[in-house]
Amino acid sequence: MSQNLYFSKEHEQVRAAVRDFVNKRINPFIDEWEEKGAAPLHALFKEMGELGFLGIRYDEKYGGEGLDYWYETVMLEEIARARCGGVPMAIAVQTNMATPAIAEFGSEYQKQTYLRPAIRGEMVGAIAVTEPDAGSDVAAIKTFAKRDGDSYVLNGSKTYITNGTQADFLTLLARTSDAPGYHSFSLFVVPTDLPGFKISKKLDKLGMRSSDTAEIYFDDLRIPAENLIGREGEGFIYQMKQFQHERFSALPICYIGAEEMINETVTYIKGRLVFGKPLITKQVLRHRLVDWLSEIECLRQLTYHIVRLKMAGRDATREISMGKLMGGRVLNQVADGCLQMHGGMGFMNEMRVSRFFRDARLISIGAGASEVMSDIIAKLEGF
Ligand SMILES: Cc1cc2nc3c(=O)[nH]c(=O)nc-3n(C[C@H](O)[C@H](O)[C@H](O)COP(=O)(O)OP(=O)(O)OC[C@H]3O[C@@H](n4cnc5c(N)ncnc54)[C@H](O)[C@@H]3O)c2cc1C
Numbered sequence: 001m002s003q004n005l006y007f008s009k010e011h012e013q014v015r016a017a018v019r020d021f022v023n024k025r026i027n028p029f030i031d032e033w034e035e036k037g038a039a040p041l042h043a044l045f046k047e048m049g050e051l052g053f054l055g056i057r058y059d060e061k062y063g064g065e066g067l068d069y070w071y072e073t074v075m076l077e078e079i080a081r082a083r084c085g086g087v088p089m090a091i092a093v094q095t096n097m098a099t100p101a102i103a104e105f106g107s108e109y110q111k112q113t114y115l116r117p118a119i120r121g122e123m124v125g126a127i128a129v130t131e132p133d134a135g136s137d138v139a140a141i142k143t144f145a146k147r148d149g150d151s152y153v154l155n156g157s158k159t160y161i162t163n164g165t166q167a168d169f170l171t172l173l174a175r176t177s178d179a180p181g182y183h184s185f186s187l188f189v190v191p192t193d194l195p196g197f198k199i200s201k202k203l204d205k206l207g208m209r210s211s212d213t214a215e216i217y218f219d220d221l222r223i224p225a226e227n228l229i230g231r232e233g234e235g236f237i238y239q240m241k242q243f244q245h246e247r248f249s250a251l252p253i254c255y256i257g258a259e260e261m262i263n264e265t266v267t268y269i270k271g272r273l274v275f276g277k278p279l280i281t282k283q284v285l286r287h288r289l290v291d292w293l294s295e296i297e298c299l300r301q302l303t304y305h306i307v308r309l310k311m312a313g314r315d316a317t318r319e320i321s322m323g324k325l326m327g328g329r330v331l332n333q334v335a336d337g338c339l340q341m342h343g344g345m346g347f348m349n350e351m352r353v354s355r356f357f358r359d360a361r362l363i364s365i366g367a368g369a370s371e372v373m374s375d376i377i378a379k380l381e382g383f
Pocket residue numbers: 093126127128129130134135136137159160161162163205208213362365366367368369370371372375
């Protein structure tokens with residue numbers, strides 16, 4: 001049990017409200033949503049928007065709560081207690097992946113038209129960066145937005161887009177020039193009700209099954225020029241900044257998820273008799289659990305350090321990349337080890353641990369693979 005030095009009574013009130021929501025409005029429906037391959041995001045986000053959960057950090061002028069990164073962390077920690085990875089991921093797309101660039105670099109029009117409804121839960125957002133031929137190497141994307149009068153004509157495709165079958169808008173990175181270098185990309189808000197937006201297919205996945213994932217394409221889709229976020233040619237830089245919010249959101253999901261799994265495993269092995277004694281009496285298992293808890297505590301403390309850096313207005317790319325790298329490692333190790341401690345029961349779909357094992361696998365791939373995090377850290381370290 002981690003000691004609490006960071007959170008006030010007000011933080012704990014927000015924590016209690018989000019926890020209550022997860023217990024009452026998410027957890028009872030997860031099996032059904034996993035089965036269906038999607039959570040009903042319009043209904044779910046509407047409820048969350050009304051409670052103020054989707055705009056914790058955003059300006060009150062746009063319907064946000066105007067709170068700080070500590071409150072955001074509380075919210076992410078509690079969302080992570082959902083009994084699956086898919087729903088927390090869908091929510092984090094809305095709060096930490098598809099909207100930060102609009103809030104930071106978007107125009108007044110974009111904030112009123114997309115950010116405000118996203119905060120209220122009246123619009124579902126998605127982030128569209130990855131393409132069939134470009135994932136880790138973001139600069140290899142080919143989707144092109146060609147300026148034509150007062151609009152841009154968009155052609156290309158995106159894949160693995162979370163919330164993609166339900167999204168009302170995409171925050172999308174496209175090329176706007178063939179020139180080499182990082183100033184050939186721009187970020188747009190693309191409404192999905194425009195002619196030329198097509199969903200090729202809903203993808204079938206190993207895990208995160210309550211989150212819908214789509215492959216989409218654009219066939220001469222005309223984006224109004226007013227939907228260009230910030231300045232043309234700056235999109236790559238905006239997206240790199242937006243990735244920091246996305247990757248940060250993975251950290252609480254990792255340490256809370258891993259901790260929850262350990263709690264369930266302890267309960268299970270206390271009750272499971274093997275060779276006449278509860279499994280928990282085996283020192284090798286107790287020590288393994290303690291090793292994981294120690295790593296989880298390090299990850300939590302790194303996360304709180306990142307929050308302090310962010311609160312001080314400092315760049316935390318190095319620390320966020322380290323947290324994402326470590327989070328993927330810890331989560332997968334705990335998922336695999338906890339499943340092992342459940343024996344054959346852990347392999348059964350009825351157990352939360354089997355879902356956790358499948359969902360955890362994404363963390364070291366999505367939002368920048370572990371190797372990409374290592375490359376970023378090495379570069380920042382100067383080697
Ligand atoms: C369920 C799911 C949801 C997703 N949601 C979204 C979304 O909403 N929006 C979006 O834009 N994208 C999304 N993604 C895409 C995700 O971010 C990419 O899958 C990820 O960035 C990796 O890209 P890739 O799949 O093309 O792998 P590749 O780039 O082909 O890389 C394959 C593997 O190579 C290794 N590798 C990569 N670079 C290096 C290196 N420099 N050195 C050594 N090894 C390396 C890594 O292990 C990597 O996993 C999602 C993916 C999944 C699976």
